[in-house]
Amino acid sequence: MEEGKKGKYKFIDELKSDVLFEVYGKDLKELFENAAEALFSVICQLDKVKPKEAEEFEMKGENLEGTFWNWLSGLIAIVDTEQKFYSKFEIEEVDETHVRAKLWGESIRPEIGETVVKSITNYRFSVEKKGKSYKATISLDI
Amino acid sequence: MKEKLKQISEYEWMLPKEGKMNVSGLIIGNKAIIDGMEDDMIGQIVNVTQMPGIIEPVIALPDAHFGYGLPMGSVAAFDAEKGVISAGLCGFDINCGINSIRTNLTAEEVVEKMDELISALFDAIPCGVGSKGKLRLDDKQLDEVMVKGAKWAVENGYGVKEDLESLEEKGMMEGADTSKVSPLAKKRGKPQLGTLGAGNHFLEIQKVADIYDEEFAKKLGIVKKDQVLIMLHCGSRGFGHQVATDYLKIQEEAVKKYHIEIPDRQLACAPVDSKEGQDYFAAMKCAVNYSFTNRIVMTHWIREVFEKVFEKTWQEMDMHTVYGICHNVVKLEEHVIDGKKKKVYVHRKGATRAFPDIPVLVAGSMGTSSYICKGTETAMQKTFGSSCHGAGRAMSRHGALKQFRGEKIQSELAAKGITAKATHPKSLAEEAPLAYKDVEDVIDSVDKSGISPKVVKVEPIGVCKG
Numbered sequence: 001m002e003e004g005k006k007g008k009y010k011f012i013d014e015l016k017s018d019v020l021f022e023v024y025g026k027d028l029k030e031l032f033e034n035a036a037e038a039l040f041s042v043i044c045q046l047d048k049v050k051p052k053e054a055e056e057f058e059m060k061g062e063n064l065e066g067t068f069w070n071w072l073s074g075l076i077a078i079v080d081t082e083q084k085f086y087s088k089f090e091i092e093e094v095d096e097t098h099v100r101a102k103l104w105g106e107s108i109r110p111e112i113g114e115t116v117v118k119s120i121t122n123y124r125f126s127v128e129k130k131g132k133s134y135k136a137t138i139s140l141d142i
Numbered sequence: 143m144k145e146k147l148k149q150i151s152e153y154e155w156m157l158p159k160e161g162k163m164n165v166s167g168l169i170i171g172n173k174a175i176i177d178g179m180e181d182d183m184i185g186q187i188v189n190v191t192q193m194p195g196i197i198e199p200v201i202a203l204p205d206a207h208f209g210y211g212l213p214m215g216s217v218a219a220f221d222a223e224k225g226v227i228s229a230g231l232c233g234f235d236i237n238c239g240i241n242s243i244r245t246n247l248t249a250e251e252v253v254e255k256m257d258e259l260i261s262a263l264f265d266a267i268p269c270g271v272g273s274k275g276k277l278r279l280d281d282k283q284l285d286e287v288m289v290k291g292a293k294w295a296v297e298n299g300y301g302v303k304e305d306l307e308s309l310e311e312k313g314m315m316e317g318a319d320t321s322k323v324s325p326l327a328k329k330r331g332k333p334q335l336g337t338l339g340a341g342n343h344f345l346e347i348q349k350v351a352d353i354y355d356e357e358f359a360k361k362l363g364i365v366k367k368d369q370v371l372i373m374l375h376c377g378s379r380g381f382g383h384q385v386a387t388d389y390l391k392i393q394e395e396a397v398k399k400y401h402i403e404i405p406d407r408q409l410a411c412a413p414v415d416s417k418e419g420q421d422y423f424a425a426m427k428c429a430v431n432y433s434f435t436n437r438i439v440m441t442h443w444i445r446e447v448f449e450k451v452f453e454k455t456w457q458e459m460d461m462h463t464v465y466g467i468c469h470n471v472v473k474l475e476e477h478v479i480d481g482k483k484k485k486v487y488v489h490r491k492g493a494t495r496a497f498p499d500i501p502v503l504v505a506g507s508m509g510t511s512s513y514i515c516k517g518t519e520t521a522m523q524k525t526f527g528s529s530c531h532g533a534g535r536a537m538s539r540h541g542a543l544k545q546f547r548g549e550k551i552q553s554e555l556a557a558k559g560i561t562a563k564a565t566h567p568k569s570l571a572e573e574a575p576l577a578y579k580d581v582e583d584v585i586d587s588v589d590k591s592g593i594s595p596k597v598v599k600v601e602p603i604g605v606c607k608g
Contacts, residue, residue, distance in 0.1 A: 080330040080380035113271030118234035118383040
């Protein structure tokens with residue numbers, strides 16, 4: 001896990017057993033991309049994951065919060081179902097109720113794993129629009 | 143918040159009922175534990191006292207720390223007719239738990255071969271993020287695991303019948319319904335049976351450091367100092383995480399549908415007699431059974447490794463299961479409430495069942511002592527038959543990573559005679575001993591309060607971490 005990436009995401013040292021971070025984006029595309037990157041920086045050593053193969057990934061939701069939640073929740077599950085780590089996230093389409101992306105990564109190598117993320121949680125979960133840009137707060141149960 | 147606590151005995155502190163609280167809170171802990179408790183954690187106890195059908199009191203055990211909705215290390219019981227069942231209160235790692243396995247080997251014999259042993263265990267037990275098991279289950283087999291639990295393992299050549307006798311619920315919760323588990327949970331669960339995972343999950347080789355209750359220890363097959371035991375701490379993996387995640391969403395909707403007033407949306411729940419409540423209970427049991435199976439499958443592989451390294455059969459090494467317990471679980475149990483026997487849904491989150499004369503396994507932090515205690519009638523009267531589960535974190539994982547370096551932790555452990563191996567050094571830093579409360583204070587609290595007196599103290603000599 002990194003300290004964060006300036007302008008993209010920032011980890012907040014507050015939760016004893018969990019991870020809390022903020023994600024920023026100048027638009028929804030960036031917000032979803034940066035959130036995925038922050039999540040995978042907790043799961044694995046992001047810089048060591050080679051973007052060898054790509055796959056399509058799609059999620060829906062009733063509103064922006066729901067779609068954003070399902071996006072991250074789906075990414076947590078896909079580590080187990082596809083047995084892969086991902087390091088590059090190309091959002092092809094995103095609006096408040098739908099996201100379609102291409103995920104780039106490689107098969108899991110345990111030596112570049114970091115920690116198991118059990119779930120995204122409701123603790124301080126929020127997605128806020130500030131002017132044209134976005135900020136989200138996310139906590140993970142690990 | 144802490145100033146509201148009223149000391150009622152040396153080890154018991156009451157959080158009196160006031161305002162919106164339906165019941166009071168009870169905290170078990172010595173002064174050092176209470177001094178170290180966070181206000182936010184006590185606030186979470188107050189939140190749970192406000193839930194419908196809650197039974198007096200909501201309990202924080204000495205290892206309690208701020209968690210998701212309810213602190214890790216707490217117990218909440220609900221009326222079986224007017225109460226709720228809560229996916230939020232059970233937490234994400236359903237039946238995360240501990241199995242203890244004994245041997246008749248001495249520490250001296252094991253230390254001699256420790257490097258070989260730890261490497262062989264590391265090869266045999268898949269560890270780390272997304273670790274894939276060696277088992278290849280089809281849909282039917284996974285369904286059987288969900289329903290039969292550890293019994294499935296024994297029927298398929300992993301573990302033996304005697305193991306089942308030494309597990310909480312005999313390794314199988316009745317009433318698991320596979321139709322209540324989502325296809326995604328099943329898909330995540332299929333490749334992961336027989337894997338340790340990562341985070342605070344571990345496999346530890348321990349030596350007996352002290353025996354406080356020789357008679358009870360003897361019943362568990364623990365007879366002398368320096369005898370080697372093995373402790374396995376892991377859970378229901380992605381399968382259980384997905385069941386929890388799915389039902390938190392379902393129960394969030396149930397909160398709105400049944401107009402349940404909860405002070406924190408993390409405490410998602412549903413009335414006990416509702417579909418959303420009972421469906422969760424049936425799905426949770428599938429995850430409980432998956433986890434029981436997971437630990438027995440790994441027990442089998444641990445035995446195989448010992449057989450290879452020490453060139454004896456596991457029976458010759460007396461490698462029987464001492465006991466196996468759940469940490470995160472909801473149980474329908476009978477307890478005496480206001481002088482009458484009553485069925486209640488007991489939610490144990492980071493807590494261990496402590497029924498009279500049943501072993502309570504308490505994991506210390508990496509590098510510090512762990513304990514076997516025994517449950518008591520006092521626990522039945524005061525804590526719904528529950529005790530602590532571990533040392534309890536004192537520092538965030540992120541904080542630990544900033545403060546400690548895995549390589550240094552490894553060499554410090556080596557200096558103490560502990561061989562530690564992890565998939566990568568960072569997981570040793572995350573779980574650094576100083577990131578946890580002092581297990582001695584935790585044990586002092588459960589021992590002297592009478593809820594689970596200590597029986598055996600063990601110290602680590604070898605550690606495998608995911």
